[in-house]
Amino acid sequence: MLLVTGANGQLGRRVVAHLLARVPATELAVSVRDPGAAADLAALGVTVRKGDFDEPDTLPAAFAGAGRMLLISSAGMPHSVRLAHHEAAVAGAVAAGVGSLVYTSLSTASPASIGEVHRRTEDAIVGSGLRHTFLRNPLYTDNFLGGVLDESELVTATGDGRVASATRDDLAEAAAVVLSDERHDRPFYDLTGPAAWSQDELAAVLSEVTGREVTHGAVPAEEYARQLRAVDVPEALVAVLLDIHATIAAGGFAQVTGDLAELLGRRPSTVEDAVRAL
Structure with a gap:
């Protein structure tokens, strides 16, 4: 089973759409704060689960059975809240026995104001022992x-x-490619x-x-x-x-790198x- 967190968000919705073009809906689950807002996905056959980063106890059950999971970075503010969300998700993935974690990180060139939370999240994932891939957007x-x-x-x-x-849609498609195909497993991709x-x-x-x-x-x-x-x-x-x-x-x-073009199999927008x- 493939699982996507934050599937009601702007990036998450696009990732799910690209996944549904690649895998049956019955092989896909989403973890969202408000399951009611994902009723349309449930109607397609996607498994919809409540997973609230502010309620860490909900996360192991939300992530249960996921062979591969996409952790979409939280939009919480301030950054201390975002980092707490990510650490809770990593702990939940470990508790659930997730096989492989894909994380939407950020370019290593990013300034501290937006990059530090991603760098610290990457450290937490590495420290967790989870098999992982970082998509450095x-x-x-x-x-x-x-x-x-x-x-x-x-x-x-x-x-x-x-x-x-x-574009957000190109990056969503790349995330769907990595999540759905183990042949793209590697420690990180620098996407541009x-x-x-x-x-x-x-x-x-x-x-x-x-x-x-x-x-x-x-x-x-x-x-x-x-x-x-x-x-x-x-x-x-x-x-x-x-x-x-x-x-x-x-x-x-x-x-400029060629990683995004490699994953898409075409020139990015x-x-x-x-x-x-x-």
Whole structure:
């Protein structure tokens, strides 16, 4: 049996959809906080179980019988909550006798503001003795595209830095491939999109696709932070965004690997593909 945690989330739903294209629904189980929200999956024959990371006692039963399990990283905040969620899930997987654990981690280039919880989770998984594979995901292309079709200027503190992002759907498909096929077992995959792109290039693509001029307004970090606060972005998120933009500006997310293309058996979507789809 294959099991996916967080299957009601944006990534989890996509992973399940890709798995259902590869394996019978009767071989798939999901662990979710609210089983009622996954009633449509149950109707397809997927086993739906309640597994709440805030209630660790629910997890061994939720994970029972799983030969291979995908642990999708928690969206809990602050990071101490996320780490506690992950540690509870790892302990639950050990108690349930899960055969192999696949974890959606993050690029090792990630700054501490978003990467530390993943690095500590990887350490916990290694220390558990579970057979495992880490999917070290890049930044999501999707996260750069929210609201951009209505913008005439993209304001960032990334300078001319480049980012080898990938779409959420491509990463979900890769997770489904690894989870459903033991031939892809290995300690980790460094996943990226097919090319690194800059905000100037994104603005040019948006100009071409929308038929109106879109520019990139590169500003100092202090000005970017001021503009975020002016629209009531929470201070914790301001700090994370500044950290991400600084890492992009320094070239930390520019590396391109072939791991995602290898898993998909095709070229991953480019930022231009994603803009045109949007």
